[in-house]
Amino acid sequence: MPGFIPWPEPWAERYRRAGHWRGDTFGGLLRALAGRFGGRTALVDGERRWSYRDLDQKADRLAAGFARLGLGPRDAVVVQLPNTAEFFAVIFALFRLGALPVFALPAHRSLEIRYFCEFTRAKAYVIPGAATGFDYRGLASGIRDTVSSVEHVIVAGESPGASGGVIALDDLLDEPHDQFVSSAGPTGGDVAFFQLSGGSTGVPKLIPRTHDDYILSLRGSVEICGLDDTSVYLAVLPVAHNFPLSSPGTLGTLLAGGTVVLAPRPSPDEAFPLIERERVTITAVVPPLALVWLEAAATLRHDLSSLRVLQVGGAKFGPEAAARVKPTLGCQLQQVFGMAEGLVNYTRLDDPDDIVIHTQGRPISPDDEILVVDDDDREVPAGAVGHLLTRGPYTIRGYYDSPEHNARAFTPDGFYRTGDLVRLTPLGYLVVEGRAKDQINRGGDKVAAEEVENHILAHPAVRDVAVVAMPDAFLGERTCAFVIARGAAPKGVEITRFLRDRGLAAYKIPDRVEFVDAFPETGVGKVSKKTLRAAIAAKSRGGAPS
Numbered sequence: 001m002p003g004f005i006p007w008p009e010p011w012a013e014r015y016r017r018a019g020h021w022r023g024d025t026f027g028g029l030l031r032a033l034a035g036r037f038g039g040r041t042a043l044v045d046g047e048r049r050w051s052y053r054d055l056d057q058k059a060d061r062l063a064a065g066f067a068r069l070g071l072g073p074r075d076a077v078v079v080q081l082p083n084t085a086e087f088f089a090v091i092f093a094l095f096r097l098g099a100l101p102v103f104a105l106p107a108h109r110s111l112e113i114r115y116f117c118e119f120t121r122a123k124a125y126v127i128p129g130a131a132t133g134f135d136y137r138g139l140a141s142g143i144r145d146t147v148s149s150v151e152h153v154i155v156a157g158e159s160p161g162a163s164g165g166v167i168a169l170d171d172l173l174d175e176p177h178d179q180f181v182s183s184a185g186p187t188g189g190d191v192a193f194f195q196l197s198g199g200s201t202g203v204p205k206l207i208p209r210t211h212d213d214y215i216l217s218l219r220g221s222v223e224i225c226g227l228d229d230t231s232v233y234l235a236v237l238p239v240a241h242n243f244p245l246s247s248p249g250t251l252g253t254l255l256a257g258g259t260v261v262l263a264p265r266p267s268p269d270e271a272f273p274l275i276e277r278e279r280v281t282i283t284a285v286v287p288p289l290a291l292v293w294l295e296a297a298a299t300l301r302h303d304l305s306s307l308r309v310l311q312v313g314g315a316k317f318g319p320e321a322a323a324r325v326k327p328t329l330g331c332q333l334q335q336v337f338g339m340a341e342g343l344v345n346y347t348r349l350d351d352p353d354d355i356v357i358h359t360q361g362r363p364i365s366p367d368d369e370i371l372v373v374d375d376d377d378r379e380v381p382a383g384a385v386g387h388l389l390t391r392g393p394y395t396i397r398g399y400y401d402s403p404e405h406n407a408r409a410f411t412p413d414g415f416y417r418t419g420d421l422v423r424l425t426p427l428g429y430l431v432v433e434g435r436a437k438d439q440i441n442r443g444g445d446k447v448a449a450e451e452v453e454n455h456i457l458a459h460p461a462v463r464d465v466a467v468v469a470m471p472d473a474f475l476g477e478r479t480c481a482f483v484i485a486r487g488a489a490p491k492g493v494e495i496t497r498f499l500r501d502r503g504l505a506a507y508k509i510p511d512r513v514e515f516v517d518a519f520p521e522t523g524v525g526k527v528s529k530k531t532l533r534a535a536i537a538a539k540s541r542g543g544a545p546s
């Protein structure tokens with residue numbers, strides 16, 4: 001596939017020989033799961049319960065329906081669905097067809113969606129129906145009218161016969177169809193879908209993941225997390241994100257024959273009753289949500305005794321909060337340090353508390369290679385802090401169709417530059433110490449500074465801008481935009497409204513806008529973001545945000 005950089009053949013051969021890559025595909029896997037776990041519950045969405053057989057059948061029907069629309073192998077389809085059962089019917093149907101889902105988040109707006117559709121020349125865009133609190137129909141009609149590749153808008157969860165030029169998913173599900181087989185179905189080495197990068201550049205990057213590599217990471221995660229057919233996973237984070245999708249997440253749970261329970265919202269008053277009702281055994285949250293849950297567990301009276309593992313990841317979980325998990329929730333904490341590009345690290349369930357509280361885990365696979373290097377790519381002394389580089393059987397060798405960026409983001413011998421600053425403990429566990437990439441980690445939501453800067457620069461009153469992280473007790477970090485105005489400075493809200501109106505996802509909109517006359521510079525005359533970060537940290541300790 002043009003734009004996809006595969007592993008060099010000697011590496012591919014090695015990963016196959018080691019049994020990491022087995023040639024399975026997601027479409028085939030679901031068929032096998034349906035054979036094995038048939039009538040058992042795969043998905044719980046509100047009052048709806050789909051068995052493995054149901055999911056398999058729906059994927060068949062939908063694949064046939066998609067094929068009728070003219071979708072086929074390697075066609076990209078932007079999927080923007082919340083935590084609903086339909087998400088799984090859609091993605092497995094696309095897998096079966098060999099079409100490529102692009103995993104947009106529900107929070108993405110027209111700027112992001114337009115970019116994904118244009119960049120992948122997506123043929124279709126799948127959106128949720130009513131009752132989401134946002135007009136996805138309006139967003140979709142704007143996209144269809146302006147992005148020529150997008151032939152179909154498909155609405156999930158709406159009554160058959162949806163009008164206005166959109167297609168109801170239920171209509172596609174109508175026609176019985178057994179055992180859909182694509183004439184040119186994918187093989188294990190083929191790209192299965194695109195994940196999105198948290199990014200640090202002007203536009204989001206697309207991450208091509210293959211059936212082989214992703215299934216390996218699922219298998220490893222299932223084993224490490226001890227999942228089996230009695231496991232019940234509660235999906236509270238948006239299911240399209242790599243963490244709840246694969247670490248081991250919803251797909252790992254299905255692979256193990258367990259049950260996935262879909263939470264419409266992550267708040268304790270929605271999630272705790274589900275944990276109690278469905279006897280949930282494992283779930284995954286980001287650090288700010290873990291804090292909310294810890295707080296709520298003290299007051300809300302729900303039976304959480306079924307919960308065995310609380311996974312926390314996506315951003316650094318401090319040791320003070322980490323130490324409270326077991327005493328407060330009565331379950332094991334598992335720290336997860338992962339990335340959509342590949343490498344995922346877990347603390348193990350039988351690790352001593354000290355490791356679980358103070359480290360971010362160790363890699364899934366013995367074939368994950370880890371290097372900790374200085375600014376010149378030389379390995380640092382054991383235990384010292386440095387840049388994390390990684391290579392392995394489920395870490396990509398390049399972003400999709402981005403040769404220039406790839407030259408910077410990967411070393412010549414194929415290591416991915418994660419942009420994270422880490423140190424390795426003597427037992428091989430990673431501790432995340434900071435970040436070198438120009439990104440803000442807003443409680444697990446990643447914001448690329450350059451992307452936001454580009455959009456702010458489009459405002460006519462803005463001469464220059466620098467976006468940096470500011471510390472925040474709850475989210476860990478928030479976003480601050482330092483702006484040099486052309487003349488009289490506009491109000492901060494004019495900038496944020498401008499970004500919202502342009503169609504930027506809300507989590508990328510700066511929490512604070514500061515007007516300055518000039519930027520501090522480094523010795524070589526570059527904007528010193530370090531000085532700006534220190535300035536806003538000092539200021540935000542003293543005053544309320546503007």
Ligand code: J2J
Pocket residue numbers: 196197198242243246247312313314315316317335336337338339340341344360418420432435441444446
């Ligand atoms: C510090 N930083 C972390 C952690 C991720 C599992 C879990 C998380 C992600 C994810 C994922 C961190 N402590 N525990 O895909 O499968 C920051 C790092 C990393 C970046 C990746 C998974 N866990 N991070 O968060 O692609 O900076 O994936 O490089 O969204 O999040 O972000 P993302």
